Amino acid sequence: MGMENEKNTVLKWDRAAKSFDWMNRGVEVRFGDKKREWFSKAMGKTLLVAVGTGLDLPYFSPGADIIGIDISGKMLEKAKEKILKRGERTNLVRADVQELGFADNSIDTIVTSCTFCSVPDPVKGLKEILRVLKPGGKMLMFEHVRSNIFWMGVMMDLLSVLTRRVGPELNRDTHANIIKAGFCLNREVNVYLDMVKLFEAIKPRYE
Amino acid sequence: MGFIFKLVDYAAAILMGIGTLFLVVAVVDCRWNMILSMVVGMLLGTIVLALVLILFTGVSTPFEIITVGMPVTMLVGMGIGMNAAAGWSNIVSMISVVIIYSIAVQFGVHRYNLKLKGDVPLGNGE
Numbered sequence: 643m644g645m646e647n648e649k650n651t652v653l654k655w656d657r658a659a660k661s662f663d664w665m666n667r668g669v670e671v672r673f674g675d676k677k678r679e680w681f682s683k684a685m686g687k688t689l690l691v692a693v694g695t696g697l698d699l700p701y702f703s704p705g706a707d708i709i710g711i712d713i714s715g716k717m718l719e720k721a722k723e724k725i726l727k728r729g730e731r732t733n734l735v736r737a738d739v740q741e742l743g744f745a746d747n748s749i750d751t752i753v754t755s756c757t758f759c760s761v762p763d764p765v766k767g768l769k770e771i772l773r774v775l776k777p778g779g780k781m782l783m784f785e786h787v788r789s790n791i792f793w794m795g796v797m798m799d800l801l802s803v804l805t806r807r808v809g810p811e812l813n814r815d816t817h818a819n820i821i822k823a824g825f826c827l828n829r830e831v832n833v834y835l836d837m838v839k840l841f842e843a844i845k846p847r848y849e
Numbered sequence: 850m851g852f853i854f855k856l857v858d859y860a861a862a863i864l865m866g867i868g869t870l871f872l873v874v875a876v877v878d879c880r881w882n883m884i885l886s887m888v889v890g891m892l893l894g895t896i897v898l899a900l901v902l903i904l905f906t907g908v909s910t911p912f913e914i915i916t917v918g919m920p921v922t923m924l925v926g927m928g929i930g931m932n933a934a935a936g937w938s939n940i941v942s943m944i945s946v947v948i949i950y951s952i953a954v955q956f957g958v959h960r961y962n963l964k965l966k967g968d969v970p971l972g973n974g975e
Contacts, residue, residue, distance in 0.1 A: 664906065665906060667906060667907045668905065668906050668907055668908055668909045668910045668911075669910050671907070671908060672854065672909065672910050672913070673910070786912065794916065797915075797919055801915075827971060829968065829971075830968070830969040830971060831967060831968050831969065832965045832966050832967060832968075832969055833966070834910075834912050834913070834962060834966075835912075835916065835958075835961065835962050835965055836965050836969075837912055837916075838912055839969075
């Protein structure tokens with residue numbers, strides 16, 4: 643069941659790769675400044691989870707050594723074109739955030755951008771991130787989540803039935819998932835209503 | 850840029866309202882019953898929402914479009930559907946009401962967004 647789930651996830655995002663840049667133009671136009679403000683805080687060895695087609699790469703400061711991972715090979719092919727502009731300090735790896743092949747405590751900063759709406763088991767993915775992050779290391783997230791405004795939350799629950807077939811879930815409770823995974827949530831910022839958010843979380847320095 | 854985005858949002862809201870109105874007036878017949886007219890109106894509104902979502906992809910996001918689009922297109926679709934079935938044909942009045950309603954919904958969402966924007970208070974131990 644797990645392998646079938648992964649296969650379906652890969653197929654879904656391989657299909658989405660063709661139109662991904664076009665579909666997300668509006669997000670970059672509207673929220674690009676916020677993403678730049680947030681992601682420019684990433685320093686050292688930085689893991690960009692679900693790099694997609696590389697739309698977020700321009701938002702990082704030169705001090706970040708980026709490893710971009712994605713479960714979709716098609717997405718990574720498109721991202722390769724964009725990393726040529728950034729140069730040597732960006733590597734792309736095909737990987738699943740639920741089973742990262744990195745050593746414990748090996749990453750300085752984690753960045754996610756509309757990632758945990760799509761990971762089949764988000765808490766599992768966040769626990770893996772916690773494992774590879776150095777103690778005291780930061781996770782910087784730009785995510786869309788389920789709204790707490792009643793009618794909008796219901797609408798997102800209903801729309802998710804359709805959207806999950808071709809893309810993300812719309813009704814994830816990412817705040818709760820971050821806490822469940824064992825992170826200390828340092829900061830949560832509403833960007834658009836209470837459905838588009840920035841999160842800053844830290845791996846505790848002790849177990 | 851913020852001002853331009855606001856204009857885009859209002860343009861999208863009005864387009865969704867007026868688009869729904871004209872589509873419903875074109876499709877719904879005065880011989881239909883009220884319930885059918887309402888449901889068909891709502892479905893037509895959803896089609897308009899999807900079209901505006903595609904049209905505004907480069908300058909807006911699904912969050913902005915759908916948040917405003919759902920109350921505008923569904924309620925306009927239902928309301929105009931009912932009115933069309935009742936044989937009400939004062940199109941100028943319908944257009945005026947729909948434009949005012951669309952603007953009011955967008956204004957309300959903008960104001961609420963300003964209220965929610967920024968740091969969220971976190972509980973102790975998070």
